[in-house]
Amino acid sequence: MAEPPVVAVVGPTGSGKSDLAVSLALELDGEVINADAMQFYRGMDIGTAKITPAERRGVPHHLLDTLDVTEEASVSDFQQHAREVIRGIHARGKRAILAGGSGLYVRAALDVLEFPGTDPDLRRQLEAELAEVGQEALLTRLRDVDPVTAGRVNDARRIVRALEVHQLTGRPFSSFMPQREYFQPAVQIGLAVDRDVLRERLALRVHRMMDQGLLEEVRQLDAAGLRGGKTAQRALGYAQFLKVLDGVSTVAEATEDTIVATRQFARRQLTWFRADPRISWLDWQAPHLVAQAAALCN
Known part of the structure; x- marks a missing residue:
């Protein structure tokens, strides 16, 4: 018997992906796999709007809280782990439901995608050159060997x-x-948003994070080594509120900077996902959203 397609719920931050994934899991007897790179980190809960145990409604969630803030997130590691989890979910006769807005991570799980290796010594050598000659000199070198990437980064x-x-x-x-070729059968459901409504929703969400204790969360993670983490320290909200701890920004300034950065990130996410013709888009506020999404998963 053929395995059912993996379901991926995608879209911009703040569009309700986590809630829809849980509702679909309850409807389809599924389990959820996190594909938000910043939700891998233990302790980064408020600032990433990480789904709480209560909000999971008994649905098993995978690949949440897998890294310390000092560790670097790796797309290739995620690909390996996500595919292992998908196989395990299918082996239990359940549906695998991927949820997240980190576009490359979603594609790593779903698409035929090869990752080149790494060499720590070579990386250190290049980082030393960067410090010595600057970013523009390295970008010029990249243009000579890979003009396509040089034009994108x-x-x-x-x-x-x-x-x-x-x-x-x-x-x-x-x-x-990656090419747009699925590694195994998949269905992608995108949440189509009203951009003006989303802009206001994101601002309210950042203010709610402040009320919930975002600054204190950043303070605790700073003590746990947040600044030493190449990935975690760049997370929306955390980078801005570290400046408050340093006395560089006020809370009000950091809040506004986080709102602006979050809105910009949402626009980039929409651009990324809109470029994939395989995604079926549904109105994020549709009254029968769960039923519509479930109908696409058969």
Whole structure:
């Protein structure tokens, strides 16, 4: 008997992906797999709007709280773990439901996607060169060997990674980009949002996070080594509120900066997911949303 398709619930932050995934799991006898890179981190609960045990309504959730804030998230590690979890869920006769807005992580789980290896010594060498000659010099070098990637990246970490891959493999990093080909049968459900409503919803959500104790959560994670984590320290809200602890920003400034950054992130997510023609889009506020989504999963 053929395995049922993996279900992925995608869309921008604040659109209700977690809630829909739980409702679908209850409807389809499924289990949920987290595909939000920042929700891998233990203790990063308020600022990531991590679904609470009560909100999970008894549905098993996987790949939440798997990393300390000092550890670096890896798409290739996630791919391996997510596929292991999917196999386990299917072996139990359940439906696997992926939920998250980290686009590359979703594609890593669903699509045929090869990840080149890493070399810590080479990475350190390139990071030392970055510190010595600057980002623009490394970007110029990347343009010579991989103009496609050079035209897409705008931060030092990705430039270093692209150069590392080219030196390791002799292939441009862009040659490893995923094709739109599923690794196994899959259904993607996107939550289509009213952008003006989402803008206000995201602002309210950031203010609610403040009321729930985001600043204290950042303070505790700072003591646990947040600044040493390459991935975690860049998370929305956490980067902004570390500046409050440093006396660089006020709480009001950090709150507004987080709202702006979250809205920008939501726009980038929409651009990413809208580019995938395989996604079936549903109105996030549809009165029969769960039934509509469940009908797509057969």
